[in-house]
Amino acid sequence: MQYLLRGVVSGIGHYGNCFGVPTVAGEIYFDPCYHGNPLVNAMAVGIVNHGMVASATAKGVGNPVMIVGSSTGRDGIHGATFASVEISEESESKRPSVQVGDPFTEKLLLEATLEIIREDLIVGIQDMGAAGITCSCTEMSAKGESGMDVDLDKVPKGEEGMSAYEIMLSESQERMLVVAKKGCEDRVREIFAKWDLHAVIIGAVTDDGMVTVRHRGAIVAHAPAFGFVLGGGAPVYHRETKRPEYLDVTGAFHAESVPVPHDLTAVLGQLLASPNIASKRWVYEQYDTSVRTNTAQHPGGDAAVVRIKGTNKAIAVKTDCNGRYVYLNPRRGAMIAVAEAARNVVCVGAEPLAITNCLNFGNPYKPEIYWQFSEAIAGMGEACRALDTPVTGGNVSFYNEDPSHAVYPTPVIGMLGLIEDVGHIMTAGFRNEGDLVFLLGANRNDIAGSEYLATVHGIVGGDAPHFAMDEEKRLHAAVLRMIREGLLQSAHDVSDGGLAVALAESCILAEAPVGAELRVYETFRRDAVYFGEAQSRIVVSCRPERKRDLVQVAMELEVEIQELGRVGGTALRINDDIALDVTAAADLYTRSIERILSPR
């Protein structure tokens, strides 16, 4: 596992760092379910000027079709189909199916591509992903309601003797298919030559709706483009679904069977050091987070904030998904993934705008897996409609199974938020001694599905934690208003590890770790008060003189509010149950992962 993590981190780092795009936000979950099948999801966020949008379409009979970027080799043939089988003993032989990326070439491709778009030389462009040329030709033709006639002999190849089949399915990286405007092909070639890349005409756009492929003088394929594409003529499957039996077992969990630990400070320390909760500093310090000089909030807070040069605006980005919740209740778990990602961007002062997603599931031919999939999508859709955050794109990854089990259903949400005024960027750490600490949202007697239950008691059980969309929406509205009215000093979402972990994080994330003297008034079991993961809660702090306005906003917007106490001292004290030295806690939290991975 350590080997895989080191490899993945250095892979993301190497590519992103060379590419010159800051890696600003993310998340990691560790769970045995991912050991045989680790999931790596990446989200890219770009900014495009109105009127400069390029789309993946092929239009205009006779317009030249060009292949640009790297040569086409045998790497990655059947890459997509490799990803579409369960990992087994035989999978080793499929190693060559994995594509090899070259960030330097991708950087050149990026620069050249932006230049041809800026100069308005093209009709459409699409990157070559799964199934290479096949996919780009058919999708662009279908989208433009046109056709394409391409000659594979003209494709620059990295290897000799490739068959038409291999050329069509190669997933060699760093390539794009471009439909240029007629007459602009020389300028396109010139720009690519400047970046030392190929730009070769391989065919032309037609109006017959067919993709025609020629190789060595013969037509080797002639098929309707529309029939290939999703949302077009491709077959739509309606698979059998069946509620999995494991839910009877997990659903039978009763909190009463779990004893409340005596030493709650020790439990808090244990959670802060748990890799799922501990700071991911060891990881993100290996990523260039500040290149391009726009990163206003770096990893480690609730969400990253990237300002937009030439404006007063910034965007907030966060990815989120607690797979355990989705495993215990796919519909509610997926709703929580969306809601938590939204809550995170709200905490930095951003209005949630839109999501993308990567849906990681097991083998969809298994009715139980397909049930998880359809339930999760229903939950995601419901949450996105309620939060008014459209799903602008996404990706699906099935067959994440090894012979013993599937991964948790893991619909990772990438949330984008907008901050209208960079003066309204909020951070998670406490700011000043003497500030008042409040909890917005309600605590619940609920330890189901929690990191506490898994880490301390070794139980993955119960339902997903409490979640109600109306509470969530009111909470967002209240916190955004508080931030914009300048009432807050800090805002931090209560998530994995519950209220006590959120409070400890606000202490640790202060400029210099600072304590707090707090009281939480609840009558139910102590572990649920401190470590339960009921959703829709945010810890905020404010200057004492802002208290009245803060309470006013909470009451107006019908958000439950509880005053917890004051920032100050060197320890986090909660009731008579928890007394945590914050300097020691900061060390535990910040260096836990580093200690596991780089023992000295």
Place this chain on the structure above:
Amino acid sequence: MAAHRFGVVVFPGSNCDHDAYHAVKHVMGQDVRFLWHKESDLGGADAIILPGGFSYGDYLRCGAIARFSPIMKEVVRFANAGGHVMGVCNGFQILCEAGLLPGALLRNASLRFVCREVHLRAENTDTAFSNALTAGQVLTIPVAHGEGNYYTDRSALEELEARRQVVFRYCSADGALTPESNPNGSLNNIAGIVNRAGNVFGMMPHPERSMETLLGSDDGIGVFQSVIQALSRRETASVEV
């Protein structure tokens, strides 16, 4: 005072070129233009910046190929004629590879890429790249590199120290030179040096990323301000002559 003209060299894998441009033009209000690596003309620049990035992919030693580019021939000529040249991160590596600065930048002692804010102590503030700072001043500026571990042989190191060519060292927040504050294992905590003549400067941390408090720190301004002051003084001096 008229603006000075800066040239920012762009290799295909440069990725801090726009950041350097932005810092010089929009924060410092100077004239600036990009210089493409295939060109062999510095466009009348008063000072040259070699920005961070991965020049030609850096699959060999960082900067090992960049030194052979057409533009570098001109940069070397410019430097040898006394022109001000500043290399940041990959630019520092290229200046070492090109022989304009002594020593080399090895892989970080941790063997990992490191990106985080570090503290730098201004060691010599009599240079063209640090004259706007006060001696012992501590700056907060990020590093972002995999190969920033400054190394040279013992006699060269002694000479570097004796001639006060070390401009910046990694330090703690209160200015102490500790091993913990050294992000990459550099000898003597070296973060930035000048050549013997004082007109060529390289540093691993990124001052161009520390130009606005919105992004965490504006301590990088002092470095650019120093260059501008040095250029102005030289102009004044040549007018008097």
